[in-house]
């Protein structure tokens with residue numbers, strides 16, 4: 164299960180997609196009427212045409228990179244498992260309904276579906292909404308097969324190994340700094356997902372202090388991924404950092420990637436490696452925001468070399484990690 168993309172780059176299709184996405188109460192978590200006014204009256208009318216232009220810069224002959232690359236992952240995984248592998252998007256197509264129907268066609272006596280939300284880290288706007296949506300469609304259709312979910316895998320050894328080995332070749336090149344740029348979320352979401360009601364964002368170091376809140380703390384989980392990858396790769400303290408990208412509005416997690424990209428050259432960071440570990444498939448937010456606009460901003464601010472490390476996409480070790488979880492589930 165991945166996030167999903169518009170059906171095409173027309174403003175109309177992008178508008179339909181953005182309405183579905185941003186009307187999700189786990190993405191914009193305001194009461195329905197306020198959300199409707201904000202999304203339908205303010206955000207989408209202004210954003211749709213601009214987003215459509217952005218999609219045009221990354222769209223391929225086969226369609227949206229996110230969908231194409233999720234399909235490539237499906238194809239890499241299929242030979243490694245005995246059961247049929249389907250793909251579904253939280254928003255747009257192919258839908259969850261399509262995926263269930265296709266699996267039932269292939270296995271009429273379907274007993275269990277193992278769903279893997281393709282997000283390493285828990286967030287109400289990504290992992291949680293994917294799980295709740297898969298359950299809702301299952302319930303609405305009165306399906307009798309069991310539905311099992313793979314947990315966020317931010318600290319799973321086989322995921323971390325695949326990610327580290329994917330990054331390793333890029334470290335051969337001379338670089339000054341490696342930036343782990345995670346998708347941002349509003350700080351409010353982090354507090355809402357805190358089951359203790361008082362741990363998350365209570366201090367600058369809360370994510371390093373043991374707490375049951377970390378099972379659903381996106382910020383903690385992002386930091387944990389970085390910590391383990393840099394340990395495996397022997398990247399020294401000071402040569403790496405974390406940031407948060409793609410903010411929409413105020414009060415999102417900091418530091419912001421776009422601001423850091425402008426500041427870094429002035430701090431002497433001229434040769435940058437950048438990766439986006441909140442995504443396993445390249446998409447608008449990695450290919451347009453980071454690889455195109457991020458590069459322009461870094462070079463304009465005095466940077467000299469900017470290398471974007473792609474997402475895991477259909478990497479063979481990554482596909483093997485997924486196959487391992489399916490066998491263990």
Ligand SMILES: C=CC1=C(C)c2cc3[nH]c(cc4nc(cc5[nH]c(cc1n2)c(C)c5CCC(=O)O)C(CCC(=O)O)=C4C)c(C)c3C=C
Nearest residue numbers: 166167168190191214229286288289346348411446447448
């Ligand atoms: C309130 C807004 C948003 C939250 C919260 C949010 C969290 C979040 N998103 C992803 C993954 C992806 N987001 C993508 C695109 C995208 N995200 C938002 C807004 C929020 N995301 C918007 C409006 C868009 C659409 C594009 C745009 O207009 O900028 C994508 C790419 C989709 C594609 O087609 O390529 C992904 C993937 C995560 C993992 C996350 C929380 C951690």
Ligand SMILES: [Fe+2]
Nearest residue numbers: 288346409448
């Ligand atoms: Fe997003």
Ligand SMILES: [Fe+2]
Nearest residue numbers: 363370380383
């Ligand atoms: Fe936290």
